[in-house]
Amino acid sequence: MKDDRYVISAEWIFLDGEFRKGMALLVNGDRIDGVLERDDALFLGKYLPFTEYSGEFMLLPAFIDAHSHLYAYGIDRNRPSLEGFSSLKDVLEFVKHFVSERERNLYIFVDFDQSGWKEGRMPRREELDLVAPDRPVILRRVCGHVAVGNRKALELLPEGIDGVDWETGLMVEDVPLNLNRYFPPDDGEIEEGILRGQKEYMGLGVASVHEFGTPRTFGIYQKLEREGKLKLRVYHSFYREFLRAIAEAGLRTGFGSLFLKVGGIKAFADGSVGARTAAFLEPYKGESTSGVLLLSSDEIENLVRNAEGAGLQVIIHAIGDRAIEQVIEGYRRAISPGNPLRHRMEHFEFPLDRSVNGARVIGLYLSVQPNFVARWGMKGGMYEDFLGRTRWSRNNPFRALCNSGLKVAFGSDSMPPSPLLGLEGAVNHPIESQRLDMERALSLYTEAGAFFSFEENLKGRLCEGYLADLLILRGKPDSKPGDLKVVDLYIGGKKMEGEGIGKA
Ligand SMILES: [Zn+2]
Incomplete structure (x- = not known):
């Protein structure tokens, strides 16, 4: 019988939220078979292939991008x-x-x-x-x-x-x-877009994405999986207009394979700050508009009821304080106690204090975008420019969200899809009290995302029985995120080739 086992190790290994030295992993097929002390690893390494990254390298669970538009x-x-x-x-x-x-x-x-x-x-x-x-x-x-x-x-x-x-x-x-x-893309363009996207994402150290699309894009992902061309793991949600079709087809959140799963139903409660369409209680600085609300509380309530009836998770985009309030109100009216379907809010960029509390009370899951902080949320950046100092100073209060006990995960919204850029936004947050340390930020980009797709017993951590989705970064635990480099990515135990990886 063919032995699919190997040992892999690096100077630092990210285990249970902290970096440890002198450890290694035993991989068997697509799974992690055990976490080893170095002596045991050296002993096993006599009989099994042993990949050792010696020098300044770190071994982590591969990134999970909890909000993405890959295709x-x-x-x-x-x-x-x-x-x-x-x-x-x-x-x-x-x-x-x-x-x-x-x-x-x-x-x-x-x-x-x-x-x-x-x-x-x-x-x-x-x-x-x-x-x-x-x-x-x-x-x-x-x-x-x-x-x-x-x-x-x-x-x-x-x-x-x-x-x-x-x-x-x-x-x-x-x-x-x-x-x-x-100008809707045809199937060929979508297929080529997925292949191009996954190559670039893998080069950035991402092994899993939470994707948004239509029945057509879901079908194309299926085709690629059947043909063995889908390398990344995809949790595929559908836009709101497809709720009925997905419900009637009997598709429930979580159905699928290790590479392609049915996610939830995605809706938009407002727009973006850059287009001045994110909905706020007060107008944009120097403008008469305060943004656009796209859903009423009644519509949100109905959406949640219908989706819950069909066993589907609800995922709602809300950026401005007013939109966030509205979404919480809609959820509050319809959500089942304990939020068993793990309904989510995406972005949650400018919450009022009472919204943070409201989200906590109903147990919402929040997918937030640290790269937005790095791109637009820094001092003198677009957020301050468009919203004024006071509101800017409230942008993306990551530490407050984490400390309140809310479930929070990081995603990129593909703008751009680089987790390392996101880590920069999290650890260098312009408001010092909202900064996260590197270990916490890494957890939000790995194990946290797994909870959002009901896969916390399968991925996002380096544990026995978990998928061997592994990332090697060059650098040290105290390196600046901008100085880290993606070296290798393993998905299901196999070393991947992406844009720029496997060449360091
Ligand atoms: Zn998005």
Whole structure:
């Protein structure tokens, strides 16, 4: 019989929330078979393959990203980039060749920046019509809020839509920000997006994601799993409009395999701070708007009742203080005592003190995004700019959430999907009293996420019987997150190849 066992060790091993020295793991197939003292490991190492990372290396459970948009991220990353061009003329030439060489239904080019072009102006519809007369072409600006389309692309849009100049082809806000909705990707693009996304995520040390999608994306994930191409573990939730379809199909939260499981039902209670659509009690600084509430308490109450009746977890996006209050009120009316389905709130960025308490009382699970702190929450950053000092100082109170006994996990929202960036936001939080130490932050990016998907007895920790989803980082427990580097990733005991891993 083939022996699938091996021993693996590094200078530091992350066990039960702390780093320990002189330890090793015995792996058997896709599982951890035991946690060993070094002497036992050396003895076993005489008979079994022994992978030892000696020097400044750490062995941890692989990251679990508790809020992710992997396929959409991958689709975006697969789009041809217009970064670095020095003239519009060259861009048009590039577009012409790209389109003529590939048969596709739609071509979306991303990341152009006219400020770096000789012409110094936006491209125009008729210029795109000249290089691509028969097929829809869209160029999206680097900011994501502006795009230009040719005639064929504009024909695909519904009439009377906001922010579209049919003459110049210029599109602002709604359409460029929601390209996948107005120009739905086909199955092939979704499949390629998943493959691209998982490769990049693995390179960042991620072995499991909590993904959001549709019955169609779930089907494509299934196909990839059947073909042996799905390498990452996916907990797949569905947008709210699919609640009935998922319930009628009899799909319950947790159904599936070790690689693809049915998650819950995702709804949005507000928008984002960057678009000034996150719902607050007070207006944005210097503006009349205070954001947009997308769900009433009644709608939330009904959603929770219907989902509970169908055995499905509810996952609600809420960022502003007002949206958070609203969601807690909706949950409070309908949630079963003890929250057995582990209903969640995502982001929870600007809670009032009473909301933290309210969430604790009903036992909500909170998936929060430390990379948002690193990107927008630092002093002088976008949050302070848009919301003023007082509200900014209340952003993402991680320590308060953890200390109150709430279940909290980290996820990236794919903006971008790097856990190391997230760790930076957590340990360098601009409000000192809200900082987490490295061990706590790592726990939120590993074992905490497993609770959110009912997999706490399966992954997220280095214990006997758990999946051998292992991460090797170069660095020391007291290194700054920015100085750490992903070296190797093992999923189900197998060493993975991702963007940049396995090369250090
Ligand atoms: Zn999201």
